[in-house]
Amino acid sequence: MNEARRSIFSRLVAGAILLSLVLLAGLWWLTHQTVSTSLQEAAQTEVDVDLAGLADIYATGGQAELEARIADRVALTPVEGSASHYLLADSRGTVIAGDLPRWPALDPMVSESGVIAIGKNSQGFARAVQLGPDLKLVVARSMAIRAPVLSSLTMAFALGGAVFVALVALLGRLAALGLQRRIERINLAFREPQDGSGLVATRRSSAGDEIDELTAHSAAALARMNDLLAAYKDTSEQLAHEIRTPLSHLDNRLVKALAEKPDAQIAERLAEARAEIRRIVQTLESLLDIAASKAHRGDRSGLAPVDLSALVTGICDLYSGSAEESGLELRWNVAPDVTIDGDERQLRRLVTNMLDNALKYVPSGGSITVTLEPGPVFVVADDGPGIDPRDRERIFERFYRGRNKGEEVSGSGLGLALAHAIAERHGLALTLEEPAAGGLGGAVFRIAAAA
Known part of the structure; x- marks a missing residue:
């Protein structure tokens, strides 16, 4: 799961899906606004045409004919939930004919138009005109059809968008897998x-x-x-x-x-x-x-599983006699079945160099403790004089020899440098640790997986 989140190809696919969703949302909003505006313009056109016809009827047939025609139109059954609504009133707003209960907030003197309430739950586009000194007319067109049309449009976008996003995700994933296989071949070549x-x-x-x-x-x-x-x-x-x-x-x-x-x-x-x-x-x-x-640092080719527990135990057994002859106590605590992919000869050289270094610096009567834990974590600690502060930053350099009681110690100065290089070859880090409180008080070297 963490690898999927870190993969650039997974992020590209996720980005493509997110971009598709944003584009679909933008297209839906644009279409929604266009359809809504078109429905309102159609209602406005129908109102204007209907109003012109009624005004012509009034001009040729008078008020009685106009009232009759309004009554006929109100009696018609609405088609697909859409209907025209009328109100003929005198100058005081008294209803003469039509199905609207009261005069809306529209000024007939200027032929004002706008959206008005029709009943309790619907609206419509309306226009009002002044037909005579004491007669005014308003015609409205219900916009109830807009809601189901826009709802159907939203549903179509939702279903189509889901299919589109699924296709983008599928095609993006297939393309990403192809690229990922090609990149993985390059990574494999560098690993080997x-x-x-x-x-x-x-x-x-x-x-x-x-x-x-x-x-x-x-x-x-x-x-x-x-x-x-x-x-x-x-x-x-x-x-x-x-x-x-x-x-x-x-x-x-x-x-x-x-x-x-x-x-x-x-x-x-x-x-x-x-x-x-x-x-x-x-x-x-x-x-x-x-x-x-x-x-060969970082190169894993040629490495094989090595039983580090058996290797460390065998070397400690071998060195216990030399330690006893030098008046030192060598203790070891090795966890079983600790393995690592490595070069057995080099790992053996690493452990022996660390023990040689401890035996060289710890005076007679001292003790050395070797610990191996899963990880692996290999620690060599002693109660010797410790590392001179002047040497702490340079002890892993080639040909640099530390001091024992202020005097330079004989040797080639390559033991710790070689141990450090072997550790890096196996993806490990050799560090000089501060002695733990209540510990031996000398030098503490720790080898563990590099951070």
């Missing part, structure tokens, strides 16, 4: 950028409108992006190979040198050199992982 065949098919089958132009540009953009990603991947792999290979050769030479059992001082320097080589290789792999995660 590795497969652009859907866009190619859409582009070839469309009629060459604006959506087709958007499809063509989108297909070109996705092809360009895939080419850039492929070039990046090839370059990264080649670079990693070119760096790892000489480093591996160098490490092998150091191993051979150590095998020759040099004196203690030289052996110590060789061991330090090997450690430095391993650090360089680890830094290189972390940088490549960060770049790959950022490049």
Whole structure:
């Protein structure tokens, strides 16, 4: 329901229906006014013709003949509810002939016309004339026919309008569904950028409108992006190979040198050199992982369901021994059956980096608490020294190393940066939270769905 309200196509159909209703209402009002005016003009014409005839009868036959003709006309049966009404009176308004009970508020001296009451519930158009010094005549035409005509007109507009609006809604919805399917193909291609065949098919089958132009540009953009990603991947792999290979050769030479059992001082320097080589290789792999995660941010292709509960529990079991050796207490509270679509290798790297970071900063005698809840919401909290205020804004930057008791901590400065990139790759957000009141009081890292 919410998606329907947000859809631009649903809003277009709703707008078309609303516009149809407004146009129908305007057309009904215009027709109503035109028909009403036409009926009144017809009544006015009939009154004028009838009045002219009676005036001619009076001029040729006198008052007695006029009274007889008025009596004859009053006696006629009304046709279709419409009838003429008459009143012949003297100058004082005394009724001489006709069916109107009293003289209306019309001035016969100026042949005034207007709408008068006929009986209790109806009206009519009337005109009054002065026939002689002591004789005046008013002729009225009932407008009772106007009500059923206008009622029938309203009913016809209501029924016709309902059919028209239904057709507009149906045709608009069919057109909107066609557009929505074409746009959805573009969205699907961006959600799965590795497969652009859907866009190619859409582009070839469309009629060459604006959506087709958007499809063509989108297909070109996705092809360009895939080419850039492929070039990046090839370059990264080649670079990693070119760096790892000489480093591996160098490490092998150091191993051979150590095998020759040099004196203690030289052996110590060789061991330090090997450690430095391993650090360089680890830094290189972390940088490549960060770049790959950022490049695939928002890309859901290649992800599969991962049992996060089992993964976190297994890593915590593995780290419990290291924590105990360091004099730390590691506790974990993992909700069962928490799953997420992701890359299991990267998620494992994310969890281990967060635990490595906690083990590095929490002094002996401290404790670390790991929590996993549905959502998923993954929290690593400790009672260590916390994060220096100067570091809070930069701890997720590459190569930035925080401080422990005011002193910079050793390391590559890539652990949290990599964790942050992996979280973004999976649509999650890694944030540093303020410790809760009564909590451990150290650092609290929270990973949850991005807002």
